[in-house]
Amino acid sequence: MEWVDAIIKALTDLDGYASEPEILKKIAERQYRDYGRSQTPQRSLNYYLNQKLKDRVRKIDNNWVLLKNPSVYVVNDAQKKADTIKGIIELDKRFANQIPEIRQRISSYIERGAIADKVKSLADFKCLICIAQNLNPYSFVKNNGDPYVEAHHVEHVSTLKTGVLSINNIITVCPNHHRQLHFGRSVLFAQTDSHFTFEIDGVKMNVQKIIIYDNE
Ligand SMILES: [Zn+2]
Numbered sequence: 001m002e003w004v005d006a007i008i009k010a011l012t013d014l015d016g017y018a019s020e021p022e023i024l025k026k027i028a029e030r031q032y033r034d035y036g037r038s039q040t041p042q043r044s045l046n047y048y049l050n051q052k053l054k055d056r057v058r059k060i061d062n063n064w065v066l067l068k069n070p071s072v073y074v075v076n077d078a079q080k081k082a083d084t085i086k087g088i089i090e091l092d093k094r095f096a097n098q099i100p101e102i103r104q105r106i107s108s109y110i111e112r113g114a115i116a117d118k119v120k121s122l123a124d125f126k127c128l129i130c131i132a133q134n135l136n137p138y139s140f141v142k143n144n145g146d147p148y149v150e151a152h153h154v155e156h157v158s159t160l161k162t163g164v165l166s167i168n169n170i171i172t173v174c175p176n177h178h179r180q181l182h183f184g185r186s187v188l189f190a191q192t193d194s195h196f197t198f199e200i201d202g203v204k205m206n207v208q209k210i211i212i213y214d215n216e
C-alpha cells in the first residue's frame, strides 16, 4: 500500500488523531505497509504528513488530526462511550484539545445518545426555557407517546473548555427555543451549581440544571 493510503487508514483506525509513533505502530500492526528495507519509516512518515497530506491532516500539539471531511471523522468507539456518564467524562478529557469540528461531532453523539434520553426523562420531557418563562413546556407528542424535546449543550462545545461535554452542561429545550439559543439573541449570563442564568431578548431568567448522579 502507498504511504498516503497507509497513513490515512492508520489515522482512521486511531479515531482520526494520533501521534507519529502511534501511526507507525498501527501501520506495522495492520501491515498496511511493509517498511521493507526502509531504515527510516519515521522520516518517510514525516515527509508524507507534512508534504503530500498537508491538506488532509493538521498537527495539534503532538497529534495528527485527519481533516478531510469533518462529517466522516471516524470516532470509532466515541459513539458508544457517549452513552455512559463515565464514557462522557473520558471523552471530554480525551477530546479536550481537539479542533471544534471534532468536539462538535462528539457532542452530537451525546445529544442523541442514551444519556441525553435519560436527561430528557429526568426533565420530564419539558423545555426548561419555557418553564422559566411560564409557557407550556411541552411540544408535540412522538409516535412512542413521549413528548418531543431536544438536548442542548449550554456552553458551546467549540469553546474547548473541559467539562463542556458533561451532563451538567446539558439542558432540555423545545425545538423553537433550541433554535433561538443558537441563532437568536441569547447569552449565558451566569451559572451556579444549580442553575443557569440566561439573558434572552434582554430578559434574564434562571434555568434549573439537571443533575445526574453516576451511581450505576
Ligand atoms: Zn421552549
Ligand SMILES: [Zn+2]
Pocket: 151, 152, 153, 178, 182
Ligand atoms: Zn444546541
